[in-house]
Amino acid sequence: MTLARTWSVGLAGVTGAMVEVEVDMSAGLPGVALVGLPDAVVRQSVDRVRAAVVNTGASWPMRRITIGLSPASMPKQGSGFDLALAAAVLAAAGAVPADAADGLVLLGELGLDGSVRPVRGVLPAVLAARRAGHRTVVVPAGNADEAALVDGAEVLPAGTLGDLVDHLSGRARLAAHARGPLPPPAPVPDLGDVVGQAAGRRAVEVAAAGGHHLFLTGPPGAGKTMLAERLPGLLPVLDERAALEVTAIHSVAGTLPPDAPFVSRPPFEAPHHSATMAALVGGGSGAIRPGALCRAHRGVLFLDEAPEFPRATLDTLRQPLERGAVTISRAAGSATFPCRAQLVLAANPCPCASAAGDAACTCSPLERRRYQARLSGPLLDRIDLRVELPPVGRAAWLGAGAEPESTTTVAARVAVAREAAAARLRGTGLALNSQVPGRLLRERWPVPRPALALAERALDRGLLSVRGLDRVLRVSWTLADLDGRPVPHADDVTEALGMRLQRVAA
Numbered sequence: 001m002t003l004a005r006t007w008s009v010g011l012a013g014v015t016g017a018m019v020e021v022e023v024d025m026s027a028g029l030p031g032v033a034l035v036g037l038p039d040a041v042v043r044q045s046v047d048r049v050r051a052a053v054v055n056t057g058a059s060w061p062m063r064r065i066t067i068g069l070s071p072a073s074m075p076k077q078g079s080g081f082d083l084a085l086a087a088a089v090l091a092a093a094g095a096v097p098a099d100a101a102d103g104l105v106l107l108g109e110l111g112l113d114g115s116v117r118p119v120r121g122v123l124p125a126v127l128a129a130r131r132a133g134h135r136t137v138v139v140p141a142g143n144a145d146e147a148a149l150v151d152g153a154e155v156l157p158a159g160t161l162g163d164l165v166d167h168l169s170g171r172a173r174l175a176a177h178a179r180g181p182l183p184p185p186a187p188v189p190d191l192g193d194v195v196g197q198a199a200g201r202r203a204v205e206v207a208a209a210g211g212h213h214l215f216l217t218g219p220p221g222a223g224k225t226m227l228a229e230r231l232p233g234l235l236p237v238l239d240e241r242a243a244l245e246v247t248a249i250h251s252v253a254g255t256l257p258p259d260a261p262f263v264s265r266p267p268f269e270a271p272h273h274s275a276t277m278a279a280l281v282g283g284g285s286g287a288i289r290p291g292a293l294c295r296a297h298r299g300v301l302f303l304d305e306a307p308e309f310p311r312a313t314l315d316t317l318r319q320p321l322e323r324g325a326v327t328i329s330r331a332a333g334s335a336t337f338p339c340r341a342q343l344v345l346a347a348n349p350c351p352c353a354s355a356a357g358d359a360a361c362t363c364s365p366l367e368r369r370r371y372q373a374r375l376s377g378p379l380l381d382r383i384d385l386r387v388e389l390p391p392v393g394r395a396a397w398l399g400a401g402a403e404p405e406s407t408t409t410v411a412a413r414v415a416v417a418r419e420a421a422a423a424r425l426r427g428t429g430l431a432l433n434s435q436v437p438g439r440l441l442r443e444r445w446p447v448p449r450p451a452l453a454l455a456e457r458a459l460d461r462g463l464l465s466v467r468g469l470d471r472v473l474r475v476s477w478t479l480a481d482l483d484g485r486p487v488p489h490a491d492d493v494t495e496a497l498g499m500r501l502q503r504v505a506a
């Protein structure tokens, strides 16, 4: 036999596509030709595979070897094809039965010593293999738990190329990996830790209930980061489909914890303001990796000290956040990732960032205005909730007042409110108040006119744009849902208006 084939999976973003690996041996000058749009990493694969084969004790065929990866039009990226290449070469050379690797899907990078190394993107690759009708998948031992998340897949973990050779030749079969019970959702920081800050606590609750973007301002130490970190814990735990989707993104990003490779909580991503565009949105050389925005899919993207981010960076976020997806283009191809994330921005009121608040601020009015102006514009306009946090008072620290509610208590209220919204929106394909287009909201679910008096006055006085009014209406519905009212009252509209017009103190 001089021809053999096997299968692997190529990824574009989080979408996998089957790649057929064919190896043909012919007489002629010994050498290897690789055809089918491989990237530089795949081309180096031949050298790795050769070293691994030799170090495993097999001999490298001294023939003319042609390796074809098809479909040829699809770019092949990364090191995950090594194992499939090795199996096809060994089969074509007759070192293992020619048809042994025929129906298998193989994923994994080879070390020069023949070890099989974990790769990124195993979950979406195995999902693609299952969708294409393949059942048996050989994966690196370090990716076995992740691969076994896919229903109906027979996962064979391989530690070394030697293990695979033994399996293919029938000497010792690889044992199928059974997935243990899914790990329970990771613990989250508790809202009960946030002392005082009634307005901030209310804001994260409303944000969680309606899926609204949130902007928190306040002096350092007021608890902006603490509040933002507690938002994911107020959101419902991801259902299995959503969890697989989010886990697939983190698998491609290489950010899955190896001991518990399953993201079942809404993720929380907090990139620093010095982060590059590639780190924030996605990119990189070779295989395209999702950035913080995509890793925050179905969770929270927190931008602390938001005015310190370059303006262009913030503007880049606007469209993907609205579309719920981002497409990243590189010379080697493009990839689209979902990024339905909830945005939380935080800012100090001024550049001196006085912890005591306005009283001790040393900034000139011009400096303050300039600082705040950095955030103005289209991104800020899409934020429904803007809340100013006061410096935490002494009384709050000493524990005066009621015991703060815990995450469990507030999350239960959020869940009820989300159910109410989902029931109202049934049939529209939408689930959260923040997603409802303004026109649909006004036509299908008008807020009773008397309740709107204050908002209409704000509109007349130019304090509120028409789009701003739509945002007030959306938040009003969320407030009504939280309090179990069938339609918003004047109080809901007033509170929503307060959360919309709140400005950084000038």
Ligand SMILES: [Zn+2]
Pocket (backbone or CB within 6 Å): 350, 351, 352, 353, 354, 361, 362, 363
């Ligand atoms: Zn200042």
